[in-house]
Amino acid sequence: MDASSRAATTSPRDLVRFDAVQRAAHWTTALLFAVLVVTAIPLYFGSLVGLVLPRFTVEQVHLWAGVSLPVPLVLSLPGPWGARMRRDLRRINVWRREEVEWLTTRGRTSLTADKFNPAQKLNAIFVGALSTVMLGTGIILKWFAYFPLSWRVGSTFVHDLVAWLLTVVIVGHVVMALRHREALSSMLRGRVSEQWAATNAPRWWREEVGEPSETATGE
Amino acid sequence: MRVTNGPAGEGIRVGRRVFIALAAAGALGVTVGASAQRGLANALGSGLGGLLPGGDRFRLYSISGQYPVISDSRYRLAVTGLVDRPTTFTLADLEALPSTSLVRAFQCVTGWRVPDVHWEGVRLSQLLDVVGVRGEARALTFESYDGVDTESLTLDQARRPDVIVAYRMLGARVTTEHGGPVRLYVAPMYGYKSLKWLSAIRVVRDVQPGFWERNGYPVNGWLDGSTGATDAASPA
Numbered sequence: 001m002d003a004s005s006r007a008a009t010t011s012p013r014d015l016v017r018f019d020a021v022q023r024a025a026h027w028t029t030a031l032l033f034a035v036l037v038v039t040a041i042p043l044y045f046g047s048l049v050g051l052v053l054p055r056f057t058v059e060q061v062h063l064w065a066g067v068s069l070p071v072p073l074v075l076s077l078p079g080p081w082g083a084r085m086r087r088d089l090r091r092i093n094v095w096r097r098e099e100v101e102w103l104t105t106r107g108r109t110s111l112t113a114d115k116f117n118p119a120q121k122l123n124a125i126f127v128g129a130l131s132t133v134m135l136g137t138g139i140i141l142k143w144f145a146y147f148p149l150s151w152r153v154g155s156t157f158v159h160d161l162v163a164w165l166l167t168v169v170i171v172g173h174v175v176m177a178l179r180h181r182e183a184l185s186s187m188l189r190g191r192v193s194e195q196w197a198a199t200n201a202p203r204w205w206r207e208e209v210g211e212p213s214e215t216a217t218g219e
Numbered sequence: 220m221r222v223t224n225g226p227a228g229e230g231i232r233v234g235r236r237v238f239i240a241l242a243a244a245g246a247l248g249v250t251v252g253a254s255a256q257r258g259l260a261n262a263l264g265s266g267l268g269g270l271l272p273g274g275d276r277f278r279l280y281s282i283s284g285q286y287p288v289i290s291d292s293r294y295r296l297a298v299t300g301l302v303d304r305p306t307t308f309t310l311a312d313l314e315a316l317p318s319t320s321l322v323r324a325f326q327c328v329t330g331w332r333v334p335d336v337h338w339e340g341v342r343l344s345q346l347l348d349v350v351g352v353r354g355e356a357r358a359l360t361f362e363s364y365d366g367v368d369t370e371s372l373t374l375d376q377a378r379r380p381d382v383i384v385a386y387r388m389l390g391a392r393v394t395t396e397h398g399g400p401v402r403l404y405v406a407p408m409y410g411y412k413s414l415k416w417l418s419a420i421r422v423v424r425d426v427q428p429g430f431w432e433r434n435g436y437p438v439n440g441w442l443d444g445s446t447g448a449t450d451a452a453s454p455a
Contacts, residue, residue: 094232095232095234122233122237125241133241154250154255155249
């Protein structure tokens, strides 16, 4: 692979994968999500109610953590500090044809991975969309007086079901992070080695080190 | 997903599309979820259905963080206030009065719902007739053995035939978790109006908002009737 051999010959340096704003947004969101899961358990399994805190307190904590969930992402987007986050969101949104094919053939076609591979992108979209659904249904459950009763029953159904889905996806995310330590450390310290970038995200690596990408045009 | 590329090299907005599709699926779930849940609950039965999100199951709430345990023999219901004959009923006293059975859903304000629950007890109106309500009375205040929960009904609401002081539920005695030995069951309203571990009823001049009403729920917790039309509130 020419990418990694090239990385080996040039002096290895670190690349910024996530800046401080992105890391702060990620970990605040992760904390809020953990609070949501922990408080959801006694709310969902009624028999556990009141073991630690009264239900009302648990409910309030869950509510405020839920309403705050989009805040870190929203705050990380505008202004000069949001440049990297905006660029990464664009990467997640816009796919090249080869990325779609890689995903639909489950990795059997060749791919020059961007900063995030298609599975990572799909994961981000999935978590973003499902969190939005959780927020929407949560709002209907809390401010129920403005919605018909059938919506509230439907919202409970969707909120419970999607909570399971989302938890499974997030557990998968954590497992992947633990299995890919350098990727995990980039969410802690912000940087990855050029070697890592050349191997795992060659397209992004070329972009960062200022080499013209051979697939950037003529698609 | 169809791979229809935009202008060369611009790429496909997969993110936006998948996001909108998932959000739309969520919105669809909100609107049809009520019937989906019913179908799923019927398909799964009460065993597995009791654990899965779609299942019909009670979610047990306790404000105080514990369930007050009251034996049948020590149970007392005090009916006081603006009445001619303040009375303390034992469980046996209540059971000696004419009983009423209802098969109605339990609809929680937070969205879960258990259909076709069997309820049995004394009509509240019958208890009121026993103690004799004075002319100036307009409302009732209910208290619970948990020491925290309180509820209220207007006298007109309390006199509805589908408002009972229940000592049987689901074909057996009301269990401690469900508010036994005696709880209120206000069929036309949300579950929080059906106070558990009923300890006292005071007949009063004005409605005094109960625990959940002071925490934001409507004082008149009428089911609005847009789901489960068969057991929706019908005007008395």
